[in-house]
Amino acid sequence: MSSDVERLLIQFQDEAGEPLGSPFDVPLDITPDKLQLVCNALLQKEPVPLAFFVRGEAEVVESLRVCVKALGVETEAVLPVVYQPQAVFRVRAVARCTSSLQGHTEAVISAAFSPTGKYLASGSGDTTVRFWDLTTETPQHTSRGHSHWVLTISWSPDGRKLASGCKNSQICIWDPVTGQQMGKTLTGHTKWITWISWEPLHLNPECRYLASSSKDGAVRVWDVVLGRCERILTGHTQSVTCVKWGGDGLLYTSSQDRTIKVWRAKDGVQCRTLQGHAHWVNTLALSTDYVLRTGAFEPADATINPQDQTGTFEELKEKALQRYNKVRGEAPERLVSGSDDFTLFLWNPAEDKKPLARLTGHSALINEVLFSPDTRLLASASFDKSIKIWDGRTGKYLQSLRGHVAAVYQVAWSADSRLMVSGSSDSTLKVWDIKTGKLHTDLPGHADEVFAVDWSPDGQRVVSGGKDKCLRIWRR
Amino acid sequence: MPQNEHIELHRKRHGQRLDHQERKRKKESREAHERSHKARKMIGLKAKLYHKQRHSEKIQMKKTLKMHEQRKTKQKNDDKTPEGAVPAYLLDREGQSRAKILSNMIKQKRKEKAGKWEVPLPKVRAQGETEVLKVIRTGKRQKKAWKRMVTKVCFVGDNFTRKPPKYERFIRPMGLRFKKAHVTHPELKATFCLPILGVKKNPSSPLYTTLGVITKGTVVEVNVSELGLVTQGGKVIWGEISPILSNVY
Numbered sequence: 001m002s003s004d005v006e007r008l009l010i011q012f013q014d015e016a017g018e019p020l021g022s023p024f025d026v027p028l029d030i031t032p033d034k035l036q037l038v039c040n041a042l043l044q045k046e047p048v049p050l051a052f053f054v055r056g057e058a059e060v061v062e063s064l065r066v067c068v069k070a071l072g073v074e075t076e077a078v079l080p081v082v083y084q085p086q087a088v089f090r091v092r093a094v095a096r097c098t099s100s101l102q103g104h105t106e107a108v109i110s111a112a113f114s115p116t117g118k119y120l121a122s123g124s125g126d127t128t129v130r131f132w133d134l135t136t137e138t139p140q141h142t143s144r145g146h147s148h149w150v151l152t153i154s155w156s157p158d159g160r161k162l163a164s165g166c167k168n169s170q171i172c173i174w175d176p177v178t179g180q181q182m183g184k185t186l187t188g189h190t191k192w193i194t195w196i197s198w199e200p201l202h203l204n205p206e207c208r209y210l211a212s213s214s215k216d217g218a219v220r221v222w223d224v225v226l227g228r229c230e231r232i233l234t235g236h237t238q239s240v241t242c243v244k245w246g247g248d249g250l251l252y253t254s255s256q257d258r259t260i261k262v263w264r265a266k267d268g269v270q271c272r273t274l275q276g277h278a279h280w281v282n283t284l285a286l287s288t289d290y291v292l293r294t295g296a297f298e299p300a301d302a303t304i305n306p307q308d309q310t311g312t313f314e315e316l317k318e319k320a321l322q323r324y325n326k327v328r329g330e331a332p333e334r335l336v337s338g339s340d341d342f343t344l345f346l347w348n349p350a351e352d353k354k355p356l357a358r359l360t361g362h363s364a365l366i367n368e369v370l371f372s373p374d375t376r377l378l379a380s381a382s383f384d385k386s387i388k389i390w391d392g393r394t395g396k397y398l399q400s401l402r403g404h405v406a407a408v409y410q411v412a413w414s415a416d417s418r419l420m421v422s423g424s425s426d427s428t429l430k431v432w433d434i435k436t437g438k439l440h441t442d443l444p445g446h447a448d449e450v451f452a453v454d455w456s457p458d459g460q461r462v463v464s465g466g467k468d469k470c471l472r473i474w475r476r
Numbered sequence: 477m478p479q480n481e482h483i484e485l486h487r488k489r490h491g492q493r494l495d496h497q498e499r500k501r502k503k504e505s506r507e508a509h510e511r512s513h514k515a516r517k518m519i520g521l522k523a524k525l526y527h528k529q530r531h532s533e534k535i536q537m538k539k540t541l542k543m544h545e546q547r548k549t550k551q552k553n554d555d556k557t558p559e560g561a562v563p564a565y566l567l568d569r570e571g572q573s574r575a576k577i578l579s580n581m582i583k584q585k586r587k588e589k590a591g592k593w594e595v596p597l598p599k600v601r602a603q604g605e606t607e608v609l610k611v612i613r614t615g616k617r618q619k620k621a622w623k624r625m626v627t628k629v630c631f632v633g634d635n636f637t638r639k640p641p642k643y644e645r646f647i648r649p650m651g652l653r654f655k656k657a658h659v660t661h662p663e664l665k666a667t668f669c670l671p672i673l674g675v676k677k678n679p680s681s682p683l684y685t686t687l688g689v690i691t692k693g694t695v696v697e698v699n700v701s702e703l704g705l706v707t708q709g710g711k712v713i714w715g716e717i718s719p720i721l722s723n724v725y
Contacts, residue, residue, distance in 0.1 A: 106557075106559075106561050107560075107561045107562070109561055109562070109563040109564075110563060124561065125557070125559075125560075125561020125562075126557070126561075127557055148557055148558075149557065149561045149562075151563065151564040151567075152564055166553070190569070192564070193564075194564045215567075215568075239568070241564075241565075257566070267567070280566060280568075283565070366564055368565070409563075451562075451563045452563065
């Protein structure tokens with residue numbers, strides 16, 4: 001006896017809404033694997049893992065039947081199914097602390113991996129910047145030059161320079177290979193440096209310019225080679241909390257005066273002021289943040305031993321530009337801002353003064369927002385002990401990740417956007433699986449608050465530094 | 477002490493002695509010698525009082541001199557970077573929260589590696605039965621005296637049910653049953669009102685421990701889960717031991 005299986009007409013669509021092929025007749029019990037086979041065949045490229053969303057909302061997890069039932073869709077009409085390519089590589093979750101790096105004599109305030117994941121640098125309250133050798137997990141260089149706490153560090157997109165800003169408003173550039181200072185100390189700000197952002201690689205492969213924001217309300221663009229200030233962007237009336245150099249040649253700055261300003265990097269002209277927040281704007285995130293940070297390095301090509309980027313300036317620029325265009329897609333960059341007024345705003349800063357969406361739901365101030373590397377998701381870490389995940393395109397609320405017992409300070413995404421690690425004031429780190437929305441691993445071990453968290457772009461290691469003066473490296 | 481202004485009047489009418497200023501100056505310069513002579517030769521109660529006053533005077537003088545010296549030298553004492561480094565996102569915000577203070581205390585305790593139940597127990601005098609338990613007379617002629625009523629604060633727990641009144645030997649009145657305790661950290665002077673989990677030990681007698689009687693020196697376990705403390709192993713702390721030191725009736 002032949003069983004009469006219900007069939008349904010579906011139309012594959014990509015994320016932008018472009019249909020792929022013609023409507024397909026599939027049985028209602030079809031699973032995501034079979035859908036993937038069909039879709040890959042239609043795409044006629046090399047097979048990539050895909051995720052499917054019925055009408056762009058509900059994800060197909062077990063079979064199409066479940067989704068259809070849940071949504072209550074008519075089985076007569078053609079059903080649009082959106083496919084999303086997932087990252088080809090999988091990053092494995094970190095599970096154990098492989099070493100606790102002592103060395104700093106005061107709390108570790110900032111920690112960052114270089115874009116290829118080869119070097120690790122950390123800035124601390126003892127005014128030193130330390131470089132650590134990742135293969136042996138021991139200290140490599142101690143760089144002295146600052147006279148006050150090193151508040152922020154930032155790697156250039158080619159991984160050959162590290163810029164660090166201190167509470168005495170000085171910026172120093174360091175060479176990670178020798179640990180020596182390159183050029184002279186950049187002075188000019190009158191109060192402490194809050195953020196440093198380099199010019200993206202695809203705009204300038206030499207990595208010559210960087211932007212720094214400070215409590216004195218000014219943003220300065222520095223020429224690292226000549227060691228002088230190129231431009232001063234004034235306009236904010238209070239402390240500038242964050243500055244981001246976008247991939248289209250625009251600079252975005254957020255400030256405690258509740259506004260976000262958009263500037264043209266070439267001549268420093270202010271393009272737009274984005275208003276809407278009711279309290280200090282603490283943090284900014286660009287949808288292309290991750291790809292600008294890694295430059296020409298492709299996490300999928302990572303090897304066990306991270307290597308330096310090789311190639312001429314043109315090659316690197318070309319690669320970086322390709323990666324940037326792929327992640328950016330057709331739409332311009334999106335900007336999200338988190339504030340003390342417990343809300344986030346999603347903006348399209350290059351075009352519009354009005355926000356795309358206002359994301360409410362947190363019950364305490366938001367400390368950090370971060371787009372996932374594939375720009376589809378947005379994570380916001382807040383002092384109300386929870387992390388909320390939002391859709392990166394529309395700003396729709398997706399899920400809340402609860403588990404911390406004190407304020408969540410920082411989050412970091414893994415390079416394939418499937419996992420996220422968060423560090424909190426309760427001295428633990430937690431690794432979250434985004435697909436299920438559950439806690440994957442709990443990483444206790446720090447004796448005091450965790451101030452800085454970073455996941456290396458090659459996905460192998462997570463570093464965390466905190467008030468207990470030691471840096472911990474976590475691996476699988 | 478002149479009763480009238482005749483000295484002033486004389487000065488105004490006839491002026492001062494010709495060497496008045498010189499004499500005045502010399503007298504004042506002799507004052508130091510005279511003072512020291514007095515200080516050396518004085519005896520008795522007068523001397524004690526004088527020396528005490530002089531000592532405090534000298535201390536004040538030293539302080540002002542030191543301050544003047546510091547003003548002159550203009551040392552850059554701010555070479556040393558201040559403690560308490562915080563990242564940029566915490567800079568404009570207020571400092572430690574309450575839970576942070578307590579978490580410091582926990583860490584200190586861990587460092588000392590004291591025994592888990594060890595707590596600074598003050599030396600308390602054992603309280604006799606007559607003080608803590610009051611005799612309740614029962615029976616038709618009020619002759620039987622086997623029931624006792626607790627006269628001090630006690631803790632009974634959530635799932636407490638009285639025994640049938642006919643067989644109840646110890647009565648714990650509802651008015652004296654407390655659920656919460658004010659817990660203070662002695663160094664940091666932060667006080668929290670936390671629910672009691674149980675009475676661990678009453679120093680007067682094990683009977684009082686089982687009854688849940690809380691007197692001075694009793695060690696009590698409180699629920700600290702609302703403070704959000706975490707051990708280094710990653711477990712959330714929810715119980716804490718602390719002694720009762722004061723304000724127990």
